[in-house]
Amino acid sequence: MGGRVTDTVTSVSAVVAQLRDSQRRWAALPVSDRTRWLSEYRDWLWDNQSRLERLLMQETGKPPAEAGLEVPYVIEAINYHSKRAPRLLAERRPSPHGLLAITKRQLIVQRPYPVVGVITPWNFPVGLSLLDAVPALLAGCAVVVKPSELAPSAVSAAVDGWAAIGAPPVLDVVCGDGRHGAAVAATVDFIQFTGSARTGRAIARVAAERLVPCALELGGKDAMIVLDDADVPRAANAAVWGAMANYGQMCVSVERVYVESAVYDEFVARVVAEAGRLRTGIDMGGFTNRAQGEVVRRHRDDAIARGATELIGHGEGPTVLTDTDHNMLCMTEETFGPLLPIVRVDDEDEAVRLANDSRYGLSAVVFSGDARRAERIARRIDAGAVNINDVFANLFTLALPQAGWKESGLGSRGGSDAILKFCRPQAIVAARVAPARELTWYPYTPLRRAIMRRVSRLIGARGLRRRFA
Known part of the structure; x- marks a missing residue:
């Protein structure tokens, strides 16, 4: 922990590999256990607020009133998302949409992306890093934060707090320049980037080439x-x-x-x-x-x-x-x-x-x-x-989405998406009844085709003439 990265590719890859290994056990925990760790981390942030603020002022030049906004903002996010996580991440069983699905058991489960890379700028280093890390952790992801090389100390100190409370090793930080950010983007399973439109385009190209999702919060006017x-x-x-x-x-x-x-x-x-x-x-x-x-x-x-x-x-x-x-x-x-x-x-x-x-x-x-x-x-x-x-x-x-339009970004923060965007919904379908063969299976016969045509009309057509034609 603590952002001790000296070699761009090798060290970042090692950090991500370690996080990936720990993430499996983290994701297997009940949501209540993950929220408990976030609650302990919240308390650690309160206890270390003054020290983090001093680091922010030293690195960014913020006046005390503005440096004092970042930790409370993160804590508010912890409280809000922790309360909503159990409901958002709960398994769901949708009702069958019609007769074709009535013989199937339907289940939706939320599967977290293994490792999320959070790449953040220097203007709100702690706030922006943890604003995205918190919902990703609640979702069951492991998180690696790459702060700006202009403001690494406060972020590293804040992330060190996760290890200080004895939490599972699923949150880490890598510090360095743009090469380290590129290495993060090249190895994680979801890229969350905040920064300029120019760098955002580069991140999007990497994500497209690797076919991994990304969320970009870029510039504004x-x-x-x-x-x-x-x-x-x-x-x-x-x-x-x-x-x-x-x-x-x-x-x-x-x-x-x-x-x-x-x-x-x-x-x-x-x-x-x-x-x-x-x-x-x-x-x-x-x-x-x-x-x-x-x-x-x-x-x-x-x-x-x-x-x-x-x-x-x-x-x-x-x-x-x-x-x-x-x-x-x-x-x-x-x-x-x-x-x-x-x-x-x-x-x-x-x-x-x-x-x-x-x-x-x-x-x-x-x-x-x-x-x-x-x-x-x-x-x-x-x-x-x-x-x-x-x-x-x-x-x-x-509770509201924070999303940029046009060149201001892709995806959003806030609301339900804050947690769910770090998950892949998985559909699980099971047969309620299990005959030797389904009506739609081989062998195809004129009788089976006639039955299917009749059933599909009864289900999908509107009006007696079309249903019974």
């Missing part, structure tokens, strides 16, 4: 729409938090805002005032990946060169831009930093059209004082989730 009947102070506060939280390094960050003219001036003024009050080290940290700062500067410089106005920022820190349009990089490419471009629109139709003018579709935000109007707008937005009069709310609703 989330839009916020502020309608003329919105609560402007709340909308402005939401926009600043949505754009600047975690220094804008979130796949669901608000990266573009479309505001109806009637409230545009007030909204912009409030956003500038709120952004100007942010405190370094308390409200905001910094870039975990220094290269991301270059992306933000490039987007900012491109926008100004094309006519945008910088109201706050001036080349560093939280930046608010106006007079922006879709000819600018900051409106079309994922920025992943504390930059907020605002666009004035004439009406809601223009706002929806521009919000959908993106190759991404992760989530979006709509602010309106009219609940029906807001929901009507939400149903027109091409994104996997839409928050109304709120921001990031879908991240904390574990």
Whole structure:
């Protein structure tokens, strides 16, 4: 345990092989035993919360308030999924669909994928690693986590807690660069990846070549729409938090805002005032990946060169831009930093059209004082989730799917899929009666064919004329 990987292929393969061997015994345990181990692990996470938070702050530069979100988020996932796992994983006996199936006993069992590889980025290293590992463990899988090389320590420490409680050896971590991630993808039975669209495509190609399933949570370019009947102070506060939280390094960050003219001036003024009050080290940290700062500067410089106005920022820190349009990089490419471009629109139709003018579709935000109007707008937005009069709310609703559309990903987290996606449903069919030969078996005879034709019409046809023709 602890991510002690020094050789890319050999060591990763050895870790996965060990997990695969242990997984058989883990999957054979009753679900209640697996939930018991997750409960003990939850208690260990509480007991070690402060230490994990310190590691997160050291590695990522998060302020204390944001570092403090990751462990409670994982614990909430443990509590939620542990409660649902027994029902979701229970064997089911469907009712026969008709006369052809009435002589068969039908059973559906959920068989876990042996080893799941969870490959995660540096922006929420502990939260994203364990958010996927927890339901996979409950499903009966073994899990290997490959954290970003920029933030391995906190994840390794969190995974070490599994061994510390004496749990079966079905959770491990391998640390290293992209070669180690590639080795994980090349050896596991299910790949769960969170990161950029570019790397996601590479993961998908590996999965396709190996014919193993993958789930991809990729980038976003989330839009916020502020309608003329919105609560402007709340909308402005939401926009600043949505754009600047975690220094804008979130796949669901608000990266573009479309505001109806009637409230545009007030909204912009409030956003500038709120952004100007942010405190370094308390409200905001910094870039975990220094290269991301270059992306933000490039987007900012491109926008100004094309006519945008910088109201706050001036080349560093939280930046608010106006007079922006879709000819600018900051409106079309994922920025992943504390930059907020605002666009004035004439009406809601223009706002929806521009919000959908993106190759991404992760989530979006709509602010309106009219609940029906807001929901009507939400149903027109091409994104996997839409928050109304709120921001990031879908991240904390574990009962709902979290799915990216378009280039924002494949598959989903949350809801029933959180556990069941790590399982293969197996159908088991048994004969209730067992004559020497079935009516459909050899030898074929005119009489048997006539009986089958008559039976199939009686079952499948509608209307007396067709049934008895």
